[in-house]
Amino acid sequence: MSYTTEEIKKIEAKWQKIWQDRETFKVDMQEGRKKYYVLEMFPYPSGKIHMGHVRNYTIADVIARFKIVQGFNVLHPMGYDAFGQPAENAAIKNDVDPAQWTYSCIDQMRGGLKRMGFSYDWNRELATCDPRYYRWNQWIFLKMAERGLAYKKASPVNWCPGCETTLANEEVIQGECWRCKTEVVQKDLEQWYLKITQYNEKLLGDLKKLEYWPDRVIAMQENWIGKSYGVNIHFRLKGKGDVITVFTTRPDTIFGVTYVVLAPEHPLVEGLTNGVDNEDDIKKFIAEVAKTGKSARQTGEAGKGGIFTGQYAVNPVNGEAIEIWIADYCLMEYGTGAIMSVPTHDQRDFLFAKKYNLPMRIVISDPQAPDQTIETMSCAYEEEGVLVNSGKFDGMNSDAAVCEIGKWMEKEKMGEMTVHWRLRDWLISRQRYWGTPIPFIYCGKCGMMPVAEEQLPVELPENITITGEGGSPLNHCAEFVDTACPKCGGGARRETDTMATFFDSAWYYLRYCSPKNETQVFGPKEAAYWMTVDQYIGGIEHAILHLLYSRFFTKFFKDLGLIDFDEPFHRLLTQGMVLKDGEVMSKSKGNTVDPDSIIEKYGADSLRLCILFAAPPEDQLEWSNGAVDGAWKFLNRVYHYIEGRYDKDFSGELSENDFDCEDKELNRQIHATVKKVTEDFSHYKFNTAISSLMILLNHADKYKQASQKQALINKLCRTFIILLAPIAPHICEELWQEIGGQEESVIDVAWPEHDENALKQDTVQIIAQVNGKLRGKFNISAKSSEEEIRRIVLADAKVQEFLKSKSVKKFIYVPGKLVNLVV
């Protein structure tokens, strides 16, 4: 048989069918046997797989196969994150049923995955849009609601009047709806939230346990959770009973406060400005700010404008009356929606005070410029320093003062020390059709009630018309909405909101452990055996949301008593993106390369090899068609070498006593390659593992001319096939069968071990340096002493040339490697 495109397609199809028929990768729990759970982030089934999937899943597949041959019981499942907007958009655009559209995409996707030859246990395949899956979403939701972790409250959300639905922040592009371009407005709506903030301390603290996660992901999560220590300080309104509470992380600057700022949306604003002279101007200003997009305001591109309210507040530490302003740079979303302004020690306050000619006072003296005055100040001094103009705290270091003033204010009841979290509760409800229905019922008499557990799942109705107009499609579906009240039996309405799809993906890794369980969210025994996920692999774009939600759910399940661990993913690998011509490969850029077209021409093994060889897993990968050619050429050479050199009928024993110099060297290289590939696979350095296999093949080709001992060649062929198999499984299965391997699959063959003795060399090359510069190379017996080496090196004519009349000051000897002569 030759290795042509036609043949390789036959070989790949043949082995894919064998793996499927024999259920080669089906696994079951085996108490007492070491398990390994390798998982890649499951795909949204948008149709064909793309290069990003290929890269992600090939990395995972090599790890899975490597762990299998090392004797682990390996769980390697695959499924589909199948709810979500694209299905609804397709429905609106092409008048197709979202379920049908999704399932046909899943079929395409599965086909693509199978053509890559991935080692999935297909018995565990799941799709989140399957009622057998999403009923457990509803169950989890009910459990959360029971504990007050799922709740409903009114809050301002992004609302598109065109589509009549809420939008996620990411769906608002420059203040407009990403789909219909209508201007997005803020609207107060009753929405479901998950109280993730109840876990903020644990979510932050447990990041320390994740020592095998990339630093940047840890940093991003820390940043997102955003714990900051500070003080809530109360400013009494002059002449009124109300109090403005501000949050600050810099209580040490309290004596420098010269005005107070409220966010335009602050609840006190209306009462405060009612009837003041410039009331109309204030209303105009607030309306102006409201018109500015939220995103423009938050990025700081907008304004830094403000207006005086005509009212005064009292600084509790010194009784000073200070102006109250309204400004767009103060955000309602953060802190208390009110800030104390210290222009001398906060750059934003500094610019604002300059613009509106507001007073300033230095309260922290810069040790580098102790004579600084307000007149000479060109920007705020935000660093550490010594307190001045601060009453009894004068002379104290500002770092120490943060704590001391906080304590003092607490004692004097001027404020409280507090911890502020950036993390907000998670808005989970969507006015969409293609998602998990939230299992609640509203009765006019009895109020809001959860659906009884035994009534689950609340299934999505079929044959819904989706137009993109008129709000949630479920609202118009009487057979879904109209129901009986579980308490009084009277007419009631179902909740028509569905869950955001991040809910679905927050726990799927647990469901894989027992996907067919019909009575429980997941089998606790199976979860205890398989979890935690030993290696999780996916894109950096999920560094915050998905991974944070998954951690939250795991902690919740632990509190429910279902599991006894509190982090789901032991080790995390974030693979780099696939680029084409320096840009991320994407449909919108139109620079995608279809994996199927590559498989069609070169086969899956070449694609797998090429994508692993081109770059280390975490790095960006620049796609090049030429690189596939190289992979193809290499596999070709492997195939022809083994076909041509392996002798199936040869039965002689390998005897190291008969080895001549060449044999010994080739044998050494075989062992060195085993060692290198094993180490590289363990550290996911697939590119260098592949290069070491290429080096071995290059040596094997040269050996052909020098000497040939069939026993050694046979050994080399066998070893080579096993080492290459995790990367290029189809061709290696075929070759293993051709050389007469008795095992059902090359996956059943034990991984080779290297022999340290075989790695030893009789002679070693010693590098000679003079003053750190390379001046000679010597092949010296490995047994030579330092003294002998010194004599040899010093006797060398070329080395002498560089020594000339100078004397050797120092002789540095690194055993087996080099000598350096310092003159």
Added chain:
RNA sequence: GGGCAAGUGGUGGAAUGGCAUACACGUUGGACUUAAAAUCCAAUGGCCGUAAGGCCGUGUGGGUUCGACUCCCACCUUGCCCACCA
């Protein structure tokens, strides 16, 4: 503004204190061929030199060291994440 990566031949990359550019792509030359493809062989960082050989060279500038792509300090550039965060 804050955080995290990264910067090495024409290209992807290797080397984590000890021969810089492994391995591959590309290019050039050669073999085979009527020819092409495929395959095989050889060369391939820059400068000087007929050659032997020498000098320079891992973003920039310093430092530590017998020795630095590698460690330390400062800076520049690029990418990603966060950000009027009080």
